Amino acid sequence: MARMHQTADIIACPGCDLLQRLPPVPLGARARCPRCGEILAAPPMDPIERPLALAVAAAITFGVAQATPLMSLSAVGRSAQTTIIGGALEMWSQGQPITAALVLICTTLAPGAYLTLVCTLLLAVRRPPAPSWAGALLRLAGHARAWSLPEVMLLGILVALVKIADLASVDPGVGLFATGALLALLAGLATSFDPRTIWDRVAWPTQDTPRGPGASLAEHAGGTAAR
């Protein structure tokens, strides 16, 4: 028998607001809204240790990708190389501070913040009860994930390489391979890290009434919904 994941029974679909009773979902399976198809629950097999391992590995790879040159170029005895931050700095010095800031956010600040937040979160919620500030970190992590675009950056670098390859000889650097490895780790992290599981572990701020007014009323609403 597969292990089941139990959450608050009655939920409203975040996509279409349909009230429904969420059945126990087998670990590794997905529950979708019958009306709009939104994923309502996708409890991973191993919700803490596996994403933690991937997040730590991704953080180290991220450090390597940031610190080492992405690629170097040489033509008629002259050579140049760049790192990820170097690209943003060059845009800044060429009179494009807004574009430079956006590139810096999407390639360095947001991914760095995301990995830091996920590592902190997973360490914090390892032993229940999870601290209430974990919720704030979870929300921040969602925003950081939305604006970190290492996969788009890698494709952009590859297109740039092809464009330049006609003019000069280009050598990929360690940073480029590290970015490729980072993408694989981030993809693994995305499938094994489930914010809903973390939310279920987050302690309620009012310790004396562990089931707050929202939950009791939701149960009441569940009675109405089942009618």
Added chain:
Amino acid sequence: MTGTALTAARQGLISCGACGLLARAAAPAEAGFCPRCGARLHRRHPDSIQQSWALGVAAAVCFIPANVLPVMVTDALGSSTPDTILGGVAFLYSSGSWPLALIVLVASFMIPLGKLLSMGWLLIAIRRGIRGGERQRMRLHRIVRAVGPWSMLDVFVATFTVALVQLDPLMSVEPGLGVLFFAAVVVLTMLAAESLDPRLLWDRDEIEPRHD
């Protein structure tokens, strides 16, 4: 079934936008805060339609200079060549790498244009209260949000080309003003798609405080 669907809004309940907990509104006029995570509760994303229109129209305006102005200017041996996005696609195609030309064409031109048209269609469908096909429109909204970041591609291409090709006085590449507008299109369409509350695609009656 959409006509009689039992939604949280019809029951005076609100799903917390941050943590997903189903909570009851504190008062008909004031939704209050989530008892679990403390986030402010909203029946629907506040001013979703207005924000989405405003950001979408701003993005559409920026789309024109983004395509007309050069994203890169190449200085080689004293002569400078401006390069627009579509010019870059033509260059990639003529230099024999048509798969990359196709990727750049799709990511930089067709995706932003498709996003703008899709957002317009979704907003008009909500405004008109068009029935039927909600699932398709929901899928469209999901696709728009998922592909959004990929149109940042050309911003990164320009950034890393500029960063690398600095072989003064032989050859150097400078960013053009087009890249700024292009980045604006991407960010504005991403924000417009995020502002649009998907639940509005399904709502059949006004989401107003209920007193019954």
